[in-house]
Amino acid sequence: MALTKTKYDGLYYRIDKNGKKVYVARIYKNGRDTTKTLGKEPNLNLKTANKLRLDILEELESGHSLKNIKKNLNDLFKEYLELRKNTVTDTYLYASEKNYHKYLKDVIGSKQPKDITTAMCQKIINDILDSGRAPQTAKSIKEIIVAIYKFLPELGIKNIENIGRAIKIPKFDNTRVIELTEDENKKLFEAIFKYKDIKIRTIFIWLLHGRRKGEVLNIRWEDIDFHNNIYTIDSKISKINKTFQYSLTDTLIEALKEYGIKESGLVFESSVKPGQTIGKCGMDYHWNKIRIATGLANLNMHDLRHVVGGYGVNNGFTLEVVGKTLGHTTANMTQRYSKVHRDSVKNVVDSLFEAYKPSDS
Known part of the structure; x- marks a missing residue:
């Protein structure tokens, strides 16, 4: 026309x-x-x-692309995830997508980056904090906004200020200090080692080696070398994007043999969605049963790492040794465990199991 x-x-x-x-x-x-x-x-x-x-x-x-200047934040966030999918962990991608959809998508997602202000973002942060959510949640939302705006130049969208950097987050201390009594530790190990679901039981036993949940749920049989008794946490599933190798303990080998060793694939594949990891809801369901069995209502699944770290320091392992057990890169990251216990023995995980593993398991 x-x-x-x-x-x-x-x-x-x-x-x-x-x-x-x-x-x-x-x-x-x-x-x-x-x-x-x-x-x-x-x-x-x-x-x-x-x-x-x-x-x-x-x-x-100003250097913008004609193709991209009209894209809204929701469109750009999808492209951001696509760009990052091979450089960050699956756990990071899952958490970022979940938080974006919960807190940002319906509030500023339909707007173009140039039309979003720091004040808009700060209100989102303030609303999160006012609702009683943990400051860590607010911090995660700020990190998402900063990351998206940092990504814009790769789309040809230039000269837009990174408004996320001006967002204010109050200082907070997210350190959890877990102090279980001898009796509570025994109840915890009893509940885990006698848990009826063999898949979940094996996962919990592996978590008691100081691993993170995302590392255990995403590990593959190809990452386990039974000949040399080592397993590898690949950088793609490591929270800090580094590859680590750990020794297989006798306890873990026994658990994996009982569970059923395979040649390839996810070790803990979802029973509902083949080829995928176990979902958060499924894990939370089983962990809640552990809480009920032990009476430790406030114990989180991630706190198993603190149990391992606390025991290590209590029994005299150096902060460096405890740090390596937990996959930390600096001794400073394990300072919190010196608040819990201080003493020394030889092998953190084996010593831990020797102390608390039920004798008939």
């Missing part, structure tokens, strides 16, 4: 089937003549259409 020139340079219109003017901008950039539909009456008049065209030209002069 033919275009009619308006009084403004580069701005045209055509008449649609309802007799309404549809405004079109012709934009010449980098040797290419591009036609872009801006909108139609009555939502758009001549003056507003011209302003839109000038805004586009200004953005292009």
